[in-house]
Amino acid sequence: xxxxxxxxxxxxxxxxxxxxxxxxxxxxxxxxxxxxxxxxxxxxxxxxxxxxxxxxxxxxxxxxxxxxxxxxxxxxxxxxxxxxxxxxxxxxxxxxxxxxxxxxxxxxxxxxxxxxxxxxxxxxxxxxxxxxxxxxxxxxxxxxxxxxxxxxxxxxxxxxxxxxxxxxxxxxxxxxxxxxxxxxxxxxxxxxxxxxxxxxxxxxxxxxxxxxxxxxxxxxxxxxxxxxxxxxxxxxxxxxxxxxxxxxxxxxxxxxxxxxxxxxxxxxxxxxxxxxxxxxxxxxxxxxxxxxxxxxxxxxxxxxxxxxxxxxxxxxxxxxxxxxxxxxxxxxxxxxxxxxxxxxxxxxxxxxxxxxxxxxxxxxxxxxxxxxxxxxxxxxxxxxxxxxxxxxxxxxxxxxxxxxxxxxxxxxxxxxxxxxxxxxxxxxxxxxxxxxxxxxxxxxxxxxxxxxxxxxxxxxxxxxxxxxxxxxxxxxxxxxxxxxxxxxxxxxxxxxxxxxxxxxxxxxxxxxxxxxxxxxxxxxxxxxxxxxxxxxxxxxxxxxxxxxxxxxxxxxxxxxxxxxxxxxxxxxxxxxxxxxxxxxxxxxxxxxxxxxxxxxxxxxxxxxxxxxxx
Amino acid sequence: xxxxxxxxxxxxxxxxxxxxxxxxxxxxxxxxxxxxxxxxxxxxxxxxxxxxxxxxxxxxxxxxxxxxxxxxxxxxxxxxxxxxxxxxxxxxxxxxxxxxxxxxxxxxxxxxxxxxxxxxxxxxxxxxxxxxxxxxxxxxxxxxxxxxxxxxxxxxxxxxxxxxxxxxxxxxxxxxxxxxxxxxxxxxxxxxxxxxxxxxxxxxxxxxxxxxxxxxxxxxxxxxxxxxxxxxxxxxxxxxxxxxxxxxxxxxxxxxxxxxxxxxxxxxxxxxxxxxxxxxxxxxxxxxxxxxxxxxxxxxxxxxxxxxxxxxxxxxxxxxxxxxxxxxxxxxxxxxxxxxxxxxx
Ligand SMILES: Cc1ncc(C[n+]2csc(CCOP(=O)(O)OP(=O)(O)O)c2C)c(N)n1
Ligand code: SF4
Ligand SMILES: [Mg+2]
Numbered sequence: 001x002x003x004x005x006x007x008x009x010x011x012x013x014x015x016x017x018x019x020x021x022x023x024x025x026x027x028x029x030x031x032x033x034x035x036x037x038x039x040x041x042x043x044x045x046x047x048x049x050x051x052x053x054x055x056x057x058x059x060x061x062x063x064x065x066x067x068x069x070x071x072x073x074x075x076x077x078x079x080x081x082x083x084x085x086x087x088x089x090x091x092x093x094x095x096x097x098x099x100x101x102x103x104x105x106x107x108x109x110x111x112x113x114x115x116x117x118x119x120x121x122x123x124x125x126x127x128x129x130x131x132x133x134x135x136x137x138x139x140x141x142x143x144x145x146x147x148x149x150x151x152x153x154x155x156x157x158x159x160x161x162x163x164x165x166x167x168x169x170x171x172x173x174x175x176x177x178x179x180x181x182x183x184x185x186x187x188x189x190x191x192x193x194x195x196x197x198x199x200x201x202x203x204x205x206x207x208x209x210x211x212x213x214x215x216x217x218x219x220x221x222x223x224x225x226x227x228x229x230x231x232x233x234x235x236x237x238x239x240x241x242x243x244x245x246x247x248x249x250x251x252x253x254x255x256x257x258x259x260x261x262x263x264x265x266x267x268x269x270x271x272x273x274x275x276x277x278x279x280x281x282x283x284x285x286x287x288x289x290x291x292x293x294x295x296x297x298x299x300x301x302x303x304x305x306x307x308x309x310x311x312x313x314x315x316x317x318x319x320x321x322x323x324x325x326x327x328x329x330x331x332x333x334x335x336x337x338x339x340x341x342x343x344x345x346x347x348x349x350x351x352x353x354x355x356x357x358x359x360x361x362x363x364x365x366x367x368x369x370x371x372x373x374x375x376x377x378x379x380x381x382x383x384x385x386x387x388x389x390x391x392x393x394x395x396x397x398x399x400x401x402x403x404x405x406x407x408x409x410x411x412x413x414x415x416x417x418x419x420x421x422x423x424x425x426x427x428x429x430x431x432x433x434x435x436x437x438x439x440x441x442x443x444x445x446x447x448x449x450x451x452x453x454x455x456x457x458x459x460x461x462x463x464x465x466x467x468x469x470x471x472x473x474x475x476x477x478x479x480x481x482x483x484x485x486x487x488x489x490x491x492x493x494x495x496x497x498x499x500x501x502x503x504x505x506x507x508x509x510x511x512x513x514x515x516x517x518x519x520x521x522x523x524x525x526x527x528x529x530x531x532x533x534x535x536x537x538x539x540x541x542x543x544x545x546x547x548x549x550x551x552x553x554x555x556x557x558x559x560x561x562x563x564x565x566x567x568x569x570x571x572x573x574x575x576x577x578x579x580x581x582x583x584x585x586x587x588x589x590x591x592x593x594x595x596x597x598x599x600x601x602x603x604x605x606x607x608x609x610x611x612x613x614x
Numbered sequence: 615x616x617x618x619x620x621x622x623x624x625x626x627x628x629x630x631x632x633x634x635x636x637x638x639x640x641x642x643x644x645x646x647x648x649x650x651x652x653x654x655x656x657x658x659x660x661x662x663x664x665x666x667x668x669x670x671x672x673x674x675x676x677x678x679x680x681x682x683x684x685x686x687x688x689x690x691x692x693x694x695x696x697x698x699x700x701x702x703x704x705x706x707x708x709x710x711x712x713x714x715x716x717x718x719x720x721x722x723x724x725x726x727x728x729x730x731x732x733x734x735x736x737x738x739x740x741x742x743x744x745x746x747x748x749x750x751x752x753x754x755x756x757x758x759x760x761x762x763x764x765x766x767x768x769x770x771x772x773x774x775x776x777x778x779x780x781x782x783x784x785x786x787x788x789x790x791x792x793x794x795x796x797x798x799x800x801x802x803x804x805x806x807x808x809x810x811x812x813x814x815x816x817x818x819x820x821x822x823x824x825x826x827x828x829x830x831x832x833x834x835x836x837x838x839x840x841x842x843x844x845x846x847x848x849x850x851x852x853x854x855x856x857x858x859x860x861x862x863x864x865x866x867x868x869x870x871x872x873x874x875x876x877x878x879x880x881x882x883x884x885x886x887x888x889x890x891x892x893x894x895x896x897x898x899x900x901x902x903x904x905x906x907x908x909x910x911x912x913x914x915x916x917x918x919x920x921x922x923x924x925x926x927x928x929x930x931x932x933x934x935x936x937x938x939x940x941x942x943x944x945x946x947x948x949x950x951x952x953x954x955x956x957x958x959x
Contacts (some may be wrong), residue, residue: 038956183954227958236955246950253946260704280937282944285703285930290729294696297689297726301669301700304687305708309700327690417955420946457685457701457708460664465633465679467688468672477635478680 005178005222010069012077013173016094017086017110019053019062022166026084027064029170031412033183035237038227039068042527043412044076044600049267049350056110056118061093070226074378074527076411078602084169086110086143088119091127103137105172107165109144139218143168150208151201160198164205171209178224181206233416240379240408241268243415244338245275247383249282251390252308255426260302261286262295263312267350268406269340272312292320296337300324303333306430306456308390312338315357316347318364326365327468328399329492332444332452335399336389340409343598352598353407355523356574361401362552362581368489370496372396373552375403377526380415382408385549388503391426396499397451403551405573407524407600431455431462443476449502450495497553506555511537511544516614518565520590522548522578525571525601532606543610551578559586567613569593571601626663628653633683639674644795644821648742649681651801652711656684659809661709667701669694671723673715674749675742675821692723695730695739699926702735706927709809710737716757717747720776724756728785733926734813740805741778741816744823745830752826759904764826778818779918780899783892788813790895791917794820796835800846800915807917813925833905834913843905847898847916852884855912863911870897872911887916895919 013030015023024045034041044065053060067077082103085091087110098104111128127133128140147168151161167184174181184206192199213219238246252259263273263286277286285302289295296311303309313321318339328335341357343349361373372392376385386402393400431453434441443464444452455462464476472479473488509526510533511518521529526547533545546561548554562568562582568590570579576592583590593609595601631653639645656666666684670676672691679686689697694712702710712719719727719741727739746764747753753766757778761770779790789811793804801819808815820831833839841857853863860875862884873879888894895918901911938944 032954036954036956038958230958232958234951234955234957236952249944249949250946253944258704260700262700279944279949280934281941282946282949283934285934287700287703289696289699290725293693294699294726294729297693297696298700298703300689301697301702302704303700304697305701305705307704323690324693331687417950417952419950457667457705458665460662463664463684465682465686465688467679467686468690469688 003217003219003222005224007224007226009071009225010067010073011082011177011223011225012065012067012080013082013084014063014065014080014094014097015084015169016061016063016090017084017166018055018089019048019050019060020055021062021086022163023062023064023086026166026170027066028412029184029187030173031066032187032237033174033179034066034068035235035414036183037179038230038235039070039225040073040228040230040414041066041068041237041412042073042076043067044407045410046599047351054118056087056089056115058089058093058119061090063090063094068225070228072228072230074530075600075603078604082173084173086165086169088115088121088127092119092121098136100135101137103139104133105139105141105169107143107169108140109142141172146208146212147205150204154197154201154204156197156201161201164201167202167205168209168212171206171211172213175210175213176219176222178222181210230414231416235414235416237412238380238415238417239410239412240376240382240404241271241340241410242275243380243382244376244386244404245272247386248276248310248390249279249284250383250420250423251387251426252284253282253420254423255308255390255394255428257306257308257394257428259284259310260299260307261310261312262289262298262302263287264289264292264295264317266314266317268342268409269312269314269317269338271409272338272340292317293324296321296324296335299335300328300331300333303328303335304331304456306454308336308394309334310336310338312340314340314342315344315360318357318360322365325371325399326367326369329365329369329371330468330471331466332397333399333454334393334397336386336393336402337399338386338402338404341403341405349598351406353405353524353600354573354596354598355403355405355525356577356596357403358522358551358574358577359580361403368493370493371552372398372400372496372499372550373403374400374549375523375551376408377521377523377547377549379408379411379413381526383415387423388549392499392502394426394428395451395502396449396495397454398496403523405524429454431459433459434461442474444471444474446491449498450491500553500556503550503553503555505557506546506548506561509545509547510534512542513544514564515542515544516565517543517567517569517610518562519543519545519569519571519606519610520548520562520578520582521545521571522551525573528601528603528606529571531603532610535603535607536610541610541614548578554585562586562588567591569610569613571606571609573601626657628657630663631656631683633681635680637681638677640825642824643674644744644823645675645678645742647795647798648740648801648819648821649678651798651805652682652740655802655805655809658806659709665707666709666711668711668713669698669701670713671715671718672749673718673742673747674823675715676713676718678713692718692721693726695719695723695726698737699730699733699735702737703927703930706736706931712737712739714739714741715748716741716743716745716755716778720756720778720781728781731782731785731787731814731816734788734923735927736812736814736925738808738815739817741818742821743778743818744821744827746823746827748823748826777899777902779816780896780902782816783896783899783919787816787919788923789815789917789920790818790899791815792818792820792915794831794835794915795822796831797915804917807920811920813923834915843912845901845912845914847887847889847914847918849887849889849917852881852886854881854884865894865897868893868897870901870911872909889917889920892919892921
């Protein structure tokens with residue numbers, strides 16, 4: 001019999017289960033499959049800090065939210081249409097985000113007395129039985145039993161078989177959304193190719209889930225989301241940390257600088273270390289240092305030797321690197337310090353997102369210690385933004401701080417990837433030696449942008465000494481002279497300020513050039529702001545959106561732009577940081593919208609916040 | 615001296631390694647001698663000046679690079695070792711020297727020091743040990759003896775000191791040696807040995823801080839006591855010391871024993887120094903007792919231990935070459951495209 005297929009525009013699915021249930025893998029597989037059919041998409045993985053939080057409990061719930069559409073979308077969605085809840089705790093945590101009438105797919109084995117108790121349901125209460133889910137379309141499936149049944153001929157223990165439950169669910173959803181299983185088959189072959197039993201069990205479970213949905217006629221229709229109307233081009237799906245890795249490699253190739261990464265593992269930055277260490281055939285050197293101080297200082301050593309020196313970390317690691325950043329500022333050598341922000345302070349919320357290290361990036365060092373700060377706004381933007389950060393570092397001989405966060409680091413979206421020819425080469429000028437009439441080498445002689453020469457060891461005639469003590473301008477010799485110190489402080493600041501002449505002017509992402517409200521954002525709030533502002537514009541409101549990539553220095557026209565609106569709203573996932581800088585620098589009475597809950601700001605919240613200002 | 619011209623021009627002399635910067639150590643400081651010996655041996659190594667990099671941390675000793683006409687970096691407290699690691703990883707052809715103090719290299723930078731040793735980058739560490747914090751005006755350091763009265767320890771220090779060479783062996787150092795500022799010839803020899811070693815060379819140099827810890831090593835350097843209190847290690851030679859060369863050391867099982875050569879023992883019975891023997895080196899590093907105790911061992915100077923082990927930068931280079939051999943040279947377009955793509959028309 002044939003079940004009709006309905007075409008829908010927009011779907012949000014939340015995969016939720018125990019952290020051992022493989023929901024991240026299920027989510028990322030569905031995402032890849034979605035990308036391949038050409039939908040626009042946005043994801044939000046959200047998982048506990050513990051590798052194995054107490055099983056079955058509310059803190060142990062791991063979720064992966066996927067939003068896909070035939071329209072342009074910019075967020076993982078405020079609410080979901082489909083909730084996969086592998087156990088009672090997963091339902092409890094996520095039910096509030098399910099739209100009225102939404103679909104719930106549950107594994108009833110995850111709702112036994114033990115699981116209900118672990119999820120803190122009152123004794124005797126089972127949400128699947130007590131009618132509390134009446135407003136939803138609930139599919140109660142014994143996924144555990146069905147998976148075991150499907151795998152009964154495979155010689156594996158029950159525990160191993162149960163691990164394939166997530167594939168059963170994936171198959172079930174693939175049927176519901178009319179999907180082809182091939183991409184996941186080939187993924188499974190790559191992942192488990194050498195373990196025949198596990199490979200077979202996963203493939204069987206996937207197929208059984210698909211067939212089960214087909215046979216039981218659980219749904220009266222299947223759904224289909226058409227290709228999105230994205231700008232023409234070649235696309236792939238990409239997460240923020242992968243885009244960042246690619247951006248670094250591309251920048252190294254296009255500047256002809258060998259890449260050196262000094263890093264110490266920390267969530268959510270470790271993936272960049274993992275990823276970069278795979279690309280040794282690009283001449284990439286990765287060094288897992290003994291701590292964050294050695295990570296940054298080894299990168300300083302590499303940069304001093306003429307490599308593209310990079311260090312990657314998250315908040316607590318940034319704190320450890322601060323003294324060395326000061327050294328890099330004094331040495332005036334190129335260096336990239338990448339902070340994938342997470343909830344703080346201290347160890348804080350390792351797996352949750354936050355934008356709370358901006359003031360640290362701006363001011364968090366001893367002495368007057370200015371450094372350019374650049375941020376990425378979406379997963380794919382990490383590529384372009386980090387490429388730009390490298391350009392600034394090597395062309396302006398300065399350490400640069402790059403800010404991403406957990407949300408964009410792990411989130412995925414379609415990426416119209418460039419070809420190598422589209423990328424502007426990054427010109428690097430090493431000082432090659434001394435001309436006959438040049439006299440003695442002056443390591444702190446500056447060009448018109450106040451940039452000093454990059455003179456690397458091994459170059460005859462340029463032997464010189466540099467260090468963290470205050471130095472005399474031009475000669476670079478140690479100097480404790482009062483006038484010289486004031487001069488040098490001002491020069492180092494002016495050098496960073498002058499970068500504003502070499503970056504694009506700020507543009508509006510959308511909206512009128514003058515109006516009631518300008519929503520000014522930076523970093524991962526991009527998607528939420530964009531969607532909210534679009535909605536408000538649709539309602540005829542004079543609201544615009546500008547999103548900053550360059551946080552220090554700001555684009556030269558930012559002050560003028562801020563003057564063109566009655567109100568400035570600055571939404572941030574922190575307690576108000578960019579707003580302090582903007583108020584200080586431009587004396588505007590900006591208003592903040594601050595959410596510090598370890599999760600992104602939603603479109604709905606922002607719509608309300610903007611309306612309150614009009 | 616060689617009369618062959620190097621491509622860099624005429625052979626260099628110690629003077630070529632001096633800079634125009636005024637040397638600012640206190641008059642009489644042991645650092646002067648160390649600077650002089652380094653400037654003296656570098657021309658003998660034949661390494662072009664531009665390929666030499668001296669990296670230091672913070673401390674009196676760490677001012678060293680400013681006085682050397684090579685590439686140099688006076689960095690931050692304790693981190694010279696880590697900076698040198700990054701430089702050497704990316705520029706294996708450079709001759710990298712680390713200058714550090716007992717506070718710089720064993721206190722704030724202790725962690726980096728042990729990790730550098732185990733990784734075995736081919737660099738030379740010159741550990742200026744004056745058993746005091748000189749630059750900060752005289753606090754006790756991690757190598758100060760127990761009960762040391764200093765500004766920060768008016769009732770005497772209560773922490774037990776490090777034994778730097780034993781610590782280094784514990785971190786699997788591939789070259790450890792000890793010398794002193796007051797024995798220029800010996801120091802020059804040790805510097806040359808350190809330079810010749812392929813791997814991390816740790817050279818501990820007893821350095822007198824005549825302002826805050828004067829005479830800390832007097833017993834090893836003064837004519838009156840030196841021959842009784844020091845044991846000069848020479849490869850393949852028996853362990854003999856004393857003003858009359860009549861004292862020796864034998865190994866009784868794994869226990870060292872002092873013997874009197876006038877009294878029933880001959881040089882043939884003695885422990886023969888073998889700097890490739892890890893176990894003997896471990897025992898030698900433990901000749902570290904207080905010279906005031908009766909029956910104490912003399913303090914050894916020389917190369918304690920030297921062994922070959924692959925260096926980090928060589929292994930890193932091999933991995934890059936292997937990756938290229940297996941996967942081919944990286945192709946940016948293939949990387950950006952990945953495996954799964956789709957087209958929007
Ligand atoms: C982060 C930091 N902490 C403290 C200091 C102060 N400080 C400078 S040198 C030094 C100790 C130096 O002792 P040592 O390494 O033995 O060198 P010496 O002066 O004896 O040659 C200290 C504590 C500093 N410069 N930086
Ligand atoms: S304080 Fe001591 S170590 Fe420092 S320069 Fe003076 S004598 Fe030398
Ligand atoms: Mg000292």
